[in-house]
Amino acid sequence: MSGGIDNGMTTVTLRVHRFTPRQERERDRARGGSPFAKKSSPFGGGAARRRPRGKQWVQEYTLPASPQDTVLDCLLAIKRGVDPTLAFRYSCGHGMCGSDAVAINGTPTLLCTATVKDWARRPGAAATADDEGFRRTGDAAEAGSPAPEAEGPEPDGAQDAVGADGSLGVIELSALPGFPVQRDLIADIDPMLDQIRKLKPYLQADGVLATTAEGKVDVFEYLQRPEQLARYEMLSNCIACGVCEGSCPVFAGGDAFIGPAALITASRFINDSRDTATEARLDAIDTADGIAACQSVRACSRECPRGIDVGEEIWQLIAQVKER
Template sequence: MVGDGAEQHADSPMRVVIRISRFLPKPERPRRHSNPFAKDDAKQEPAFPRRKRQRGKQWVQDYPMRVHPQDTILNCLLSIKRDSDPTLAFRYSCGHGMCGSDAVSINGTPTLLCTATVGEWAKTPVPLSSGNEFRHTGVTTGSVDASIPVTTSDAGPASPAGADESLAAPGNDDGGDAGPDRIIELAPLPGFPVQRDLIADIDPMLEQIKRMKPYLQAKGLLATKADGAVDVFEYLQRPEQLHRYELLSNCIACGVCEGSCPVYAGGEAFIGPAALIMSSRFINDSRDGATDQRLDDIRQADGIAACQSVRACSRHCPKGIDVGEEMWRLVERSGGAQG
């Protein structure tokens, strides 16, 4: 992931091109008014709705920049939106890896924008076989270093007038290092419908999590003292009981595991690892009284049985959860994958 020579100058600015897969949705047609006297025969939504094909304009756009290796990619996008292209759309909230709202695909790997640094993800472009030219496609803002040939793969909307020239021609300020800019490729999170640019619609994942009833369902027995007051000490847990689910409770529903899963991202009928992790968090909670029902829920055809144990979901969890191992434990707990 680290570009050649990036580790040698950890504090010095480096030339990068932020290459973004952009998407502008096609405006929806206004719905026709239905007959108010007609019978409402709308069918119930299926548990796993079919993903709709997105319609709109797609193109690739390059943003040359000079940044420090320790700068986060989120900061790069904020700089682009503030100084160069206000039309760029992406999602973020806390900016510290706590909310999970800024998950995207970086160089083909799902991860969080706010925790990914330029030095970690910048890569040298692959040279073409014809000579010393490099693959460097897309529409760019401002002018580009003349030493780097640029070709347009798909013409998108024109760049806004008055684009900040400080983001372009990164070698003009102090000469820069020799060779081409390093590339960071950004795309929406795989496996989800795209709303615009880097913003993915994660509602399908949230609906699947909601389906698993991600809240404590107590056994209904309220312990009381002799005077009728609630005995709160009856609900304390031993450290080993807390340890069984404590790490699972750190899940921030960012969707990185779902975007990494070839089954979920491939469009198969699979509830997804995020919903199963949320269910496992309560299955392992000694205070929860709905374990049997939860196990029945994950035994459905699109539940744990659809998991193919690829374990790609474990590679980049920002909270350090071994999602693949937890999936295997659920298989054992539920009596094995059901056909």
């Protein structure tokens, strides 16, 4: 961790929405999900989307930090030296694995790429809407720590960096929206991964081994031109972090929507010139719970850590389905 945590010159307060699940009783397991839940969708629903029950509370941690520290740095300092019971998920710590997605000040993003200077908010700061009318959602404003604008953290110098008491401000943390909470900041993203798997996220060729006129294996069978590679290259950067799904008002609403992450995976192979299952892939997403459920809000594009314009890609899928 950088110098701020060692010298103690400045501090930051993390306001963490914590959750401890209640031990499941035998009759709860036998009963399963709600009898009124939609179970006919091929993309989920039922017991997998149940809201876990347990103890919920908000806990504040004030600790030394510098503006350059990441929120993950701060959580690790708490975990190792203050409260070992605090639960969160992380792996690479460099924005490549996507495992540490949470809601910071109500906005889905990655812990390892969020810095204190960008996300700490001084109490009393005003929350304003951006040019598209987006504002942060969540409990930050009610708790006295107004949320930032929806397009991301404010630029350097947008607010006073350090208060008179040496505080950098307050950062509010909660589990990724749209998913069941397992414990504290850990969300159960299995529903998203199951939806991705259902769309067969792998290259499907015709299985026929290409040969040359001399009967030898054609090693150039799957070579692509630069323009063919460009059609799906950005989409292959998706790390399945769930940020787009946590931002999506349709997915977070609890409906059996396939979700933007699965649609991006489908688009990656639909746009691959080597794949021969385009029609089957379009059929799979051309359902009431597929692209028809997308409301084109495009909130899914706003915080993608890999820079994918998720909303535009989904719109292109919609156009492809309609043009068939």
